[in-house]
């Protein structure tokens with residue numbers, strides 16, 4: 478695991494973008510495609526600023542969701558809706574709607590999760606567990622990541638690639654989430670976090686190693702990065718002005 482502490486949020490975005498650019502370059506060079514998972518929340522705002530600045534062949538990207546809210550795309554809670562607005566419709570990057578593997582709309586979460594897993598299987602036809610090139614993760618103030626919340630039974634899900642949740646403690650309650658076997662099979666996982674509101678939780682995860690959802694992200698044979706700014710890392714031993 479690499480913990481990279483930088484001066485401020487802008488530098489978190491710059492470092493995150495650098496890792497994305499390099500991981501995409503390697504994947505496209507090796508296999509002609511880049512299969513990446515996006516989270517929502519603050520990560521979406523980081524990507525809205527960072528992605529337009531990277532050098533990559535966006536036509537080779539397919540984007541999946543680490544988690545998604547089961548709401549219509551025009552609902553402000555829709556993570557795809559957010560990316561559609563900030564990246565696609567704005568023309569910020571040459572990505573198309575079809576490059577995002579989206580959840581089905583207007584169906585219950587369990588139906589949406591099954592249908593999503595089937596769509597993902599089309600991209601990983603022979604896999605027991607899919608291996609994403611890169612997963613971009615966020616960490617909520619309660620230590621959740623994807624829609625895997627502290628103490629929830631979904632933390633123990635071992636067979637599904639994507640699972641429904643209908644009692645998310647953070648609204649909206651209905652969501653579809655990637656499960657740990659998939660998260661921890663990725664080539665590269667990156668957490669990006671900025672701001673003092675995240676500082677206590679980052680200490681509990683990285684220093685105290687409390688058993689919280691984000692702590693359980695440990696790629697079995699991949700790389701894990703935490704990119705955090707000085708505010709979020711204020712209870713860690715090192716601070717930096719990179």
Ligand SMILES: O=C1O[C@H](COP(=O)(O)O)[C@@H](O)[C@H](O)[C@H]1O
Nearest residue numbers: 516517518519520615616617623
């Ligand atoms: O609800 C969610 O929250 C997490 C964390 O969001 P943040 O705004 O605190 O960074 C996010 O990673 C996840 O995708 C989202 O659905």
